[in-house]
Amino acid sequence: MEKSAMSRRVAIKNTGKAAAVFGAGLVPGVSLKQNSAVFSENELKGKVAIVTGARNNLGRGYAVAFGAAGANVVVHHHKPDSRDQAEETASLVEKAGGKAAIAVGDLGQLSNIEKLFDTAIDQFGRVDILVNNAGQIVKKPLSEVTEEEYDRLANINSKGTFFCMREASRRLADNGRIINIGTTLFGKLTPNYSAYAGTKAGMEEYARALAREVGGRGITVNVVCPGPIDTPFFHSQEPPGAAAYVAKFSVAQRIGEISDVVPLVSFLASERSQWLTGQTFWVNGGYYSR
Numbered sequence: 001m002e003k004s005a006m007s008r009r010v011a012i013k014n015t016g017k018a019a020a021v022f023g024a025g026l027v028p029g030v031s032l033k034q035n036s037a038v039f040s041e042n043e044l045k046g047k048v049a050i051v052t053g054a055r056n057n058l059g060r061g062y063a064v065a066f067g068a069a070g071a072n073v074v075v076h077h078h079k080p081d082s083r084d085q086a087e088e089t090a091s092l093v094e095k096a097g098g099k100a101a102i103a104v105g106d107l108g109q110l111s112n113i114e115k116l117f118d119t120a121i122d123q124f125g126r127v128d129i130l131v132n133n134a135g136q137i138v139k140k141p142l143s144e145v146t147e148e149e150y151d152r153l154a155n156i157n158s159k160g161t162f163f164c165m166r167e168a169s170r171r172l173a174d175n176g177r178i179i180n181i182g183t184t185l186f187g188k189l190t191p192n193y194s195a196y197a198g199t200k201a202g203m204e205e206y207a208r209a210l211a212r213e214v215g216g217r218g219i220t221v222n223v224v225c226p227g228p229i230d231t232p233f234f235h236s237q238e239p240p241g242a243a244a245y246v247a248k249f250s251v252a253q254r255i256g257e258i259s260d261v262v263p264l265v266s267f268l269a270s271e272r273s274q275w276l277t278g279q280t281f282w283v284n285g286g287y288y289s290r
């Protein structure tokens with residue numbers, strides 16, 4: 001991994017520094033004044049956000065940015081053994097200025113989705129923002145994908161996302177926000193990601209339909225599609241050198257960072273994004289455009 005990426009990753013894992021990076025919603029290489037545009041002060045005060053799969057990485061980035069804007073955040077994590085990481089995210093949310101609660105569970109099971117929303121209502125009295133960030137990946141040729149792998153991916157990437165959206169459509173307050181995290185692969189002819197991108201692809205259609213169904217209440221529904229991001233999720237599927245290879249496809253000749261994606265998700269979570277709904281946004285440094 002290139003050195004600067006490594007040092008930023010370390011910063012994300014370090015409690016104090018992460019609050020400094022995300023606490024101010026800061027984007028590396030951008031001045032403090034420009035960065036203040038990510039969120040205005042206390043912009044999410046009184047709002048309640050659920051971020052799924054937020055024990056670390058991108059989910060943590062969204063959760064802490066929301067906390068920095070004054071939100072109450074439900075930090076969801078998948079399995080009981082990642083409780084420590086979820087607590088670290090929650091602590092970063094609180095250091096950044098928000099309040100945090102934790103919920104656990106496999107979101108392929110409807111009962112866990114209901115409990116997740118119950119946690120938000122019980123702890124904070126309402127839900128305003130849902131970020132459907134949880135997901136799983138397998139990289140292999142379609143001819144080699146097993147039934148177990150397909151079912152496991154579909155369970156969270158498709159079913160989990162769908163029913164989190166259904167629950168949100170029932171429980172979000174007026175002017176709420178639903179943000180699904182997709183992938184730039186939706187737009188590219190890339191081999192070996194059929195099960196991953198295919199099981200996620202439905203979220204675009206879910207978003208377009210739901211945007212119409214709940215738009216009258218001021219709720220917006222959008223899809224954010226990152227390109228390759230420097231997290232273990234990406235590296236787990238790729239051979240050494242893959243990051244350097246995909247870096248060539250961005251205009252800046254680098255792989256994406258968590259802090260490249262957080263500002264867009266933050267904006268979509270804010271009331272300023274009211275006119276944006278039913279859309280898919282590419283956030284990939286020019287890796288792909290349509």
Ligand SMILES: NC(=O)c1ccc[n+]([C@@H]2O[C@H](COP(=O)([O-])OP(=O)(O)OC[C@H]3O[C@@H](n4cnc5c(N)ncnc54)[C@H](OP(=O)(O)O)[C@@H]3O)[C@@H](O)[C@H]2O)c1
Pocket residue numbers: 052053054055056057058059077078079082105106107108132133134135136155156160181182183184225226227228229230231232233234
């Ligand atoms: N990194 C990239 O290059 C990239 C690019 C485009 C899009 N994305 C998307 O961004 C999102 C976050 O990715 P990331 O890079 O931050 O990786 P990550 O930290 O692994 O995020 C995925 C999260 O989803 C959770 N999860 C998986 N299966 C679940 C289930 N059945 N129920 C509940 N939670 C479940 C994982 O928990 P466990 O790990 O504990 O199972 C993990 O916390 C994913 O949806 C991914 O598709 C990532």
